[in-house]
Amino acid sequence: xxxxxxxxxxxxxxxxxxxxxxxxxxxxxxxxxxxxxxxxxxxxxxxxxxxxxxxxxxxxxxxxxxxxxxxxxxxxxxxxxxxxxxxxxxxxxxxxxxxxxxxxxxxxxxxxxxxxxxxxxxxxxxxxxxxxxxxxxxxxxxxxxxxxxxxxxxxxxxxxxxxxxxxxxxxxxxxxxxxxxxxxxxxxxxxxxxxxxxxxxxxxxxxxxxxxxxxxxxxxxxxxxxxxxxxxxxxxxxxxxxxxxxxxxxxxxxxxxxxxxxxxxxxxxxxxxxxxxxxxxxxxxxxxxxxxxxxxxxxxxxxxxxxxxxxxxxxxxxxxxxxxxxxxxxxxxxxxxxxxxxxxxxxxxxxxxxxxxxxxxxxxxxxxxxxxxxxxxxxxxxxxxxxxxxxxxxxxxxxxxxxxxxxxxxxxxxxxxxxxxxxxxxxxxxxxxxxxxxxxxxxxxxxxxxxxxxxxxxxxxxxxxxxxxxxxxxxxxxxxxxxxxxxxxxxxxxxxxxxxxxxxxxxxxx
Amino acid sequence: xxxxxxxxxxxxxxxxxxxxxxxxxxxxxxxxxxxxxxxxxxxxxxxxxxxxxxxxxxxxxxxxxxxxxxxxxxxxxxxxxxxxxxxxxxxxxxxxxxxxxxxxxxxxxxxxxxxxxxxxxxxxxxxxxxxxxxxxxxxxxxxxxxxxxxxxxxxxxxxxxxxxxxxxxxxxxxxxxxxxxxxxxxxxxxxxxxxxxxxxxxxxxxxxxxxxxxxxxxxxxxxxxxxxxxxxxxxxxxxxxxxxxxxxxxxxxxxxxxxxxxxxxxxxxxxxxxxxxxxxxxxxxxxxxxxxxxxxxxxxxxxxxxxxxxxxxxxxxxxxxxxxxxxxxxxxx
Numbered sequence: 001x002x003x004x005x006x007x008x009x010x011x012x013x014x015x016x017x018x019x020x021x022x023x024x025x026x027x028x029x030x031x032x033x034x035x036x037x038x039x040x041x042x043x044x045x046x047x048x049x050x051x052x053x054x055x056x057x058x059x060x061x062x063x064x065x066x067x068x069x070x071x072x073x074x075x076x077x078x079x080x081x082x083x084x085x086x087x088x089x090x091x092x093x094x095x096x097x098x099x100x101x102x103x104x105x106x107x108x109x110x111x112x113x114x115x116x117x118x119x120x121x122x123x124x125x126x127x128x129x130x131x132x133x134x135x136x137x138x139x140x141x142x143x144x145x146x147x148x149x150x151x152x153x154x155x156x157x158x159x160x161x162x163x164x165x166x167x168x169x170x171x172x173x174x175x176x177x178x179x180x181x182x183x184x185x186x187x188x189x190x191x192x193x194x195x196x197x198x199x200x201x202x203x204x205x206x207x208x209x210x211x212x213x214x215x216x217x218x219x220x221x222x223x224x225x226x227x228x229x230x231x232x233x234x235x236x237x238x239x240x241x242x243x244x245x246x247x248x249x250x251x252x253x254x255x256x257x258x259x260x261x262x263x264x265x266x267x268x269x270x271x272x273x274x275x276x277x278x279x280x281x282x283x284x285x286x287x288x289x290x291x292x293x294x295x296x297x298x299x300x301x302x303x304x305x306x307x308x309x310x311x312x313x314x315x316x317x318x319x320x321x322x323x324x325x326x327x328x329x330x331x332x333x334x335x336x337x338x339x340x341x342x343x344x345x346x347x348x349x350x351x352x353x354x355x356x357x358x359x360x361x362x363x364x365x366x367x368x369x370x371x372x373x374x375x376x377x378x379x380x381x382x383x384x385x386x387x388x389x390x391x392x393x394x395x396x397x398x399x400x401x402x403x404x405x406x407x408x409x410x411x412x413x414x415x416x417x418x419x420x421x422x423x424x425x426x427x428x429x430x431x432x433x434x435x436x437x438x439x440x441x442x443x444x445x446x447x448x449x450x451x452x453x454x455x456x457x458x459x460x461x462x463x464x465x466x467x468x469x470x471x472x473x474x475x476x477x478x479x480x481x482x483x484x485x486x487x488x489x490x491x492x493x494x495x496x497x498x499x500x501x502x503x504x505x506x507x508x509x510x
Numbered sequence: 511x512x513x514x515x516x517x518x519x520x521x522x523x524x525x526x527x528x529x530x531x532x533x534x535x536x537x538x539x540x541x542x543x544x545x546x547x548x549x550x551x552x553x554x555x556x557x558x559x560x561x562x563x564x565x566x567x568x569x570x571x572x573x574x575x576x577x578x579x580x581x582x583x584x585x586x587x588x589x590x591x592x593x594x595x596x597x598x599x600x601x602x603x604x605x606x607x608x609x610x611x612x613x614x615x616x617x618x619x620x621x622x623x624x625x626x627x628x629x630x631x632x633x634x635x636x637x638x639x640x641x642x643x644x645x646x647x648x649x650x651x652x653x654x655x656x657x658x659x660x661x662x663x664x665x666x667x668x669x670x671x672x673x674x675x676x677x678x679x680x681x682x683x684x685x686x687x688x689x690x691x692x693x694x695x696x697x698x699x700x701x702x703x704x705x706x707x708x709x710x711x712x713x714x715x716x717x718x719x720x721x722x723x724x725x726x727x728x729x730x731x732x733x734x735x736x737x738x739x740x741x742x743x744x745x746x747x748x749x750x751x752x753x754x755x756x757x758x759x760x761x762x763x764x765x766x767x768x769x770x771x772x773x774x775x776x777x778x779x780x781x782x783x784x785x786x787x788x789x790x791x792x793x794x795x796x797x798x799x800x801x802x803x804x805x806x807x808x809x810x811x812x813x814x815x816x817x818x819x820x821x822x823x824x825x826x827x828x829x830x831x832x833x834x835x836x837x838x839x840x841x842x843x
Contacts, residue, residue, distance in 0.1 A: 140715075143711060143715075144716060184626070189678040189840040190840065191626075191627070198596045202590070448703070455672070455699075
């Protein structure tokens with residue numbers, strides 16, 4: 001029962017009134033921004049980071065996590081009712097969800113999505129509960145060489161798996177790596193790219209970069225996007241899906257849970273890819289694939305389950321290894337660092353209340369979401385009418401005030417503005433900011449771990465292959481790097497396959 | 511194609527102006543009132559380290575006591591950066607009216623200048639030191655896999671050892687490099703960002719030795735997971751009475767972290783006296799004493815003049831040691 005004790009204590013942490021309240025606040029904010037098409041969870045978390053500064057670490061992370069998975073619920077609502085995906089991870093829900101709404105089955109679609117989300121989320125938490133301590137058991141085996149390999153793999157996967165142009169993602173990642181080199185070299189004390197400024201001596205802080213690129217950049221970018229006027233929502237009735245619908249969707253929910261769980265763990269994976277993969281899988285498996293796009297319940301249930309499962313399971317690499325799997329997790333990483341908690345293998349052992357408190361809060365959060373999401377649909381749809389003219393300046397102001405409060409530094413505010421402009425320009429020219437931010441976070445880890453390892457190995461790079469974990473990770477790295485090249489060369493020899501039908505231009509909204 | 515409707519561009523411009531305005535009005539604050547009655551308002555205690563670290567905790571414990579005596583709040587302001595140089599330089603440039611104080615670490619004065627360029631270093635003469643606070647000892651620990659139980663085991667091993675430091679230009683690095691030179695041990699210096707990762711590396715046998723501050727290492731020492739070999743203080747540490755000092759083992763490396771409170775140069779004597787009195791009052795309080803005990807800090811509550819003399823002495827001593835053994839802290843050996 002030794003294993004279960006901390007788990008149960010974690011529930012005691014969640015059930016403290018403050019933590020419950022923040023969990024509720026988190027999921028409500030999450031749903032809200034899930035509904036709003038402009039702001040994604042990463043932007044919201046970036047903006048709200050400084051506000052968590054004065055609360056307990058557990059409470060802060062519980063709230064931020066709530067925003068993340070809450071957004072997955074909220075995004076569904078607008079996808080189904082208005083054909084307006086609130087989140088990138090709900091884009092595929094539009095195809096069948098909106099069709100169902102047109103057929104008068106909006107309630108069924110939302111009901112299926114909520115039930116699927118709940119099951120997917122819960123399944124992933126259970127997976128997390130059992131997998132995390134196993135990974136953490138290897139805690140002390142993770143030294144500099146292992147971190148080198150992990151960081152390398154993470155950056156590569158993020159740059160290659162992310163949706164959008166690969167070359168642009170790689171460029172963004174390279175820029176992130178470059179930014180990570182700013183500051184005093186921690187091995188020689190030499191100043192790099194600081195231009196004699198003491199402000200830059202410790203490098204650029206992660207939080208202003210995230211707040212600028214995700215927060216301010218998004219706000220600026222959204223200002224020039226014209227939103228379609230929100231149409232009156234279709235009538236929502238019959239939230240409980242019929243038995244037939246449930247039977248039809250149950251397979252999709254089961255598969256979505258598993259698929260989402262694994263895609264969430266994968267560095268570079270996450271909710272968006274999980275939802276798309278699930279949609280593709282359901283369509284492939286279906287006996288009558290032509291039903292898809294015309295209101296197939298599986299087309300809603302599968303992706304909605306998968307995106308929630310992935311949103312939850314992407315906490316695993318962060319909380320157990322200290323490696324953020326995607327941009328939102330990079331922000332969680334930043335949030336933990338602000339709180340003086342370094343995520344990593346030691347977290348489960350040294351900070352069990354935090355670890356299990358956060359994990360268990362997800363059960364509660366999912367229940368809250370299930371209860372709230374359907375009755376509140378009407379209110380959330382009304383929020384869509386808040387004009388950008390009001391929303392944008394308010395969020396910009398919160399961002400800048402927040403940036404100041406972290407280090408009481410005007411320099412940070414300037415940084416946020418500079419990176420806000422960079423983020424805006426990146427979005428405008430089709431560069432995803434995710435790889436930049438993630439490469440920035442992992443870049444520092446990569447550089448210092450690699451140099452540390454080489455010192456330990458006496459400068460012999462073969463040392464990385466002498467340790468089982470780092471060797472395995474590096475082999476995977478090589479495979480991931482080489483595989484696409486092989487695949488394209490094979491594809492070139494074969495006659496070109498018909499282009500995949502009507503590829504949706506999906507931009508990852510972070 | 512995208513349009514840029516006028517209303518939206520106006521909006522964009524408006525928020526841009528808001529941003530600019532926000533960035534521009536940074537340095538307006540700061541009271542100017544002359545010291546008719548000190549303190550005239552809240553006294554800011556700036557800390558050059560992040561919140562939650564040992565330096566920050568010391569500042570908060572001190573501020574809590576002193577604000578009671580002085581009858582004005584003493585908020586702790588964290589401005590981390592460049593090992594505290596950023597905060598220290600900023601406070602040194604503030605009006606010398608006693609309303610702005612900084613918590614100073616000795617390593618910034620005595621060791622950092624050995625590792626960084628002159629314009630990045632801080633000169634103690636640019637400040638008025640109010641009072642010394644405490645001493646935070648470094649302990650040399652050995653990883654479980656190294657098999658070292660005493661420093662003699664290290665010298666007898668007759669091989670290259672790997673050692674973790676808490677970073678370039680820290681007492682941890684200075685203490686170990688000098689010690690190994692004196693003991694004729696060849697070692698590979700592996701810098702970490704702070705004490706915690708260095709300790710973790712020792713626990714996981716990624717490095718054989720590491721030197722960290724006692725408060726950080728103590729839980730693992732007590733758990734028997736790392737072995738304490740030496741402390742670098744001149745006398746044995748009361749929290750670790752069975753561990754010999756480097757001096758007893760025959761080496762000349764007196765390294766510890768000291769902390770003091772400082773004000774901008776030219777602060778009036780009566781202000782300094784009032785502050786010194788308030789700090790003395792705090793030192794006597796049970797809460798502050800307990801704080802020191804809990805964090806394994808040895809009180810070093812000396813006057814500002816003594817701090818200057820001692821720290822200058824250490825700075826000269828370290829410079830001499832580094833030159834004598836031809837050590838470069840900035841890694842380009």
